[in-house]
Amino acid sequence: MKDWNDRWSNINKYLDRSGPYTDPGFKPGEQVKSFLHEECKVLVIGAGGLGCELLKNLAMMGFKDIHVIDMDTIDVSNLNRQFLFRPEDINKSKAIAAAEFITKRVPGVKVTPYFGKIQDKDEEYYSQFKIIICGLDSVEARRWINATLVNLADMDYPETIKPLIDGGTEGFKGQARVILPGITACYECSLDMHTKPVSYPMCTIANTPRIPEHCIEYASVVEFPKAFPDRKVDTDSVEDLTWIYQCALNRANQFNIEGVTYQLTQGVVKHIIPSIASTNAIIAAACANEAFKIATNCTSYLNNYFMYMGDNGIYTHTFELDKKDNCPVCGFEQIQMTINPKLKLKDFIQMLMDKPNISIKKPSLATPSKALYMQAPKNLEMATRPNLEKTLDELVDESEEVVVTDPSLPISMHIGFTYSLDEKIVDDVVNA
Structure with a gap:
C-alpha cells in the first residue's frame, strides 16, 4: 500500500534535518527515510508482553518489514497485558496472531511470523536482518541468540555485525540494552548481574509446606527426579x-493448601516474575527508540545499558557495561584455567556449572584425541561415565585443550589447563 501524504510527518521531523543532538554521521533526506521504510528488516523475538508493545511501536515508527518469532500459544491470562490478542485468539500462536493484528491495523506494514523456537533457525536466517530485538522471558534463549550473533560477526565485514537490542522486565523493574556483537559487552558478559532465582529450604518443602510454591517446588525437585531419573525437567515442555502441576496439586490437597495453578507452576519452575503492563510499555518504548536511532543514525544510540526501577518512584539510570576479556562467548578464543590436577572430572564439571561467567547446565567435554564425558547419546554417556571419577591429570595433558559444548549455547568453549598442587589455589580463569 502506498503511503498517504503526511503519514510520516512526525517521524520525518527527525529525518529531514540535522540538529544539535544528531550524530555526526547522520545524513538527512530521502535516502535515510527510504532505508527505514523499505530496506530495514527487523526481527522481534518474543510476542508476549514486551513483544506486543514492540511490534506496535515499530510499525508506528515506520519499520515496514518486521519478522516475529515465538514458540508459545495464547492463554487467557495473557489478555490483561498482551493487548494484540482477543478472547477468540486463545490457544492460537502468539506470533501468528500478533502478526495478523499488526498487518491488519497498520496498512503497508508486513509482519512475517514464525511459530517455533529460535533454535530452529540457522545463521543464514539471522544474517538477513539489520536489527534484532529481544522481548524474552528466558535467559537461555537470550544466551543462545547472543552467542549466535557473536559467532556470526566478522570484524572485517561490518555488515555481519547485527545489533542486538535486549529488553527485560521483572515486576516494576526493567532494563534495555544495546549489544554490538564483537564490539560491546555481550549478554554473556553480564550473567553475574542476574538476580538469583528464589529458592525454598528443603526441610520446609519436604515436611511443612505452607504456600502453593512449596508444593510446586517439591514436585519439581523431589518427585520429578524420582519419576524420571534419567532426565531433567524441560521447562518448555x-x-x-x-x-x-498435577503432582503439586495432589500435594497441596494433602496439606489443605489452595492456589496451585498451571500458570503458577510455570512461574515457579521457570522462575518467572509476574509481568506488569506499564513496565512492559516503558521498556518496549526504550528498545524501539534504540532501534530507530540505530536504523537512521539520527542521534547516538544507548551506550549501552538502561535501567528502570519503578518500585522506587520513576527512576532510571544508564551506564556502560564493559566487555569482559574472559567472557566465554565474546572474549578470547581460549579460556586458561590454573587448577589442581587431582580434581576429579565430575567436580570440574560441577565447578564449570557453578561459575557465573560460564553458567552452563549440561556440558559435554572432549579433547582433540578423545571424549572425556558426553551427555548424549545415551550409549556414549554410559561409555564415558567412568571418567567422572578420574582426576584431570589422568585424562588431560597440560598441553591439551578441552572443548566444552552445551545445549544452551550454539558455540563451543576452549579451555587450556595450567596445573598447580598449591592447596591454596583457587581456580583462576584468565585469558590465554
Missing part, C-alpha cells in the same frame, strides 16, 4: 509442566 507442556507435558513436563502438566505432570508437575
